[in-house]
Amino acid sequence: MNNRIVVGAHYGLKDWLAQRATAAVMSFYSVFIVAILLVLKPADFEIWRSIFANGPVKFFTFLFALSLFYHAWIGIRDLWMDYVKPVSVRLTLHVLTILLLAGYSGWIAAILWRL
Amino acid sequence: MSEMRIRKRPKYLDFYSIMFSIKLPLPGKLSILHRVSGVGIFLLLAPLLWLFQASVTSPESFAWFARIAAHPCMKLLFAGIIWAFLHHFCAGIRFLFLDLGVGVDLAAARRSAVIVFVVSLALTALICWRVLL
Ligand code: HEM
Numbered sequence: 001m002n003n004r005i006v007v008g009a010h011y012g013l014k015d016w017l018a019q020r021a022t023a024a025v026m027s028f029y030s031v032f033i034v035a036i037l038l039v040l041k042p043a044d045f046e047i048w049r050s051i052f053a054n055g056p057v058k059f060f061t062f063l064f065a066l067s068l069f070y071h072a073w074i075g076i077r078d079l080w081m082d083y084v085k086p087v088s089v090r091l092t093l094h095v096l097t098i099l100l101l102a103g104y105s106g107w108i109a110a111i112l113w114r115l
Numbered sequence: 116m117s118e119m120r121i122r123k124r125p126k127y128l129d130f131y132s133i134m135f136s137i138k139l140p141l142p143g144k145l146s147i148l149h150r151v152s153g154v155g156i157f158l159l160l161a162p163l164l165w166l167f168q169a170s171v172t173s174p175e176s177f178a179w180f181a182r183i184a185a186h187p188c189m190k191l192l193f194a195g196i197i198w199a200f201l202h203h204f205c206a207g208i209r210f211l212f213l214d215l216g217v218g219v220d221l222a223a224a225r226r227s228a229v230i231v232f233v234v235s236l237a238l239t240a241l242i243c244w245r246v247l248l
Contacts, residue, residue: 020211020214023207023211024211026204027204027207027208030204045174045177045178048170048171048177049171049177052171053171072153072156072157072160075153075154075157076154076157079150079154104160104161104164107164107168108164111164111167111168111171111172114172115171
């Protein structure tokens with residue numbers, strides 16, 4: 001008999017590794033953006049906006065956001081697996097979490113590429 | 116008798132017990148705060164995206180953002196988010212080193228937990244002082 005739960009752990013390294021890889025991406029970006037802010041000391045709207053309107057910064061900011069959302073998905077999924085036992089409720093929460101984070105991904109893309 | 120005891124496992128503790136009533140060593144407190152800070156940031160992602168959008172979109176929306184951000188309640192919230200991010204960041208890096216097998220023995224793990232608290236709280240104070248005050 002197959003005892004695996006659809007919304008159980010994935011029995012593999014993939015998510016664990018992805019959570020660490022995204023953590024590394026976010027760490028590098030954090031240091032990078034803090035360095036930029038320390039150098040440019042944005043004091044008004046124009047400078048602040050121009051930082052994120054800059055092509056490479058925009059690109060890395062978007063990568064940071066995607067890493068964050070993927071990282072959060074794994075983290076929050078672990079949370080549901082720890083505290084929510086009924087499979088139906090858990091599945092619902094998983095789907096809602098994915099939809100929310102997918103929406104945020106579109107939102108941050110829209111913010112950045114309108115600059 | 117022993118069967119009854121087994122049935123009570125796993126035992127779930129609430130946040131208050133974990134932090135204050137059982138004598139959990141510092142690395143355990145670091146760990147639960149890592150979870151709390153991660154979830155806290157997750158819950159605040161929508162307002163943060165919204166504020167970021169306002170800050171970069173137009174001079175008018177920036178002025179609105181600046182006005183909101185100057186409110187003492189918002190400053191308190193920002194201070195909380197800054198702490199959450201820094202704690203999660205520092206504790207996360209500590210976990211990454213533990214995953215690599217660095218600093219796994221008890222004495223080293225306790226020492227690095229102290230370092231994470233000291234560094235994240237000091238950076239929080241520094242950033243709040245320079246940016247929020
Ligand atoms: C530079 C930034 C970050 C680093 C270095 C980092 C690192 C980590 C690591 C290593 C883990 C795995 C912990 C474990 O398995 O015990 C983790 C878990 C987690 N992270 Fe992050 N993270 C970062 C940013 C974020 C952000 C911005 C969020 C906000 C959504 C977040 C949310 C979470 C959550 C919810 C978990 C699961 C917590 C748990 O299972 O106890 N992380 N993080």
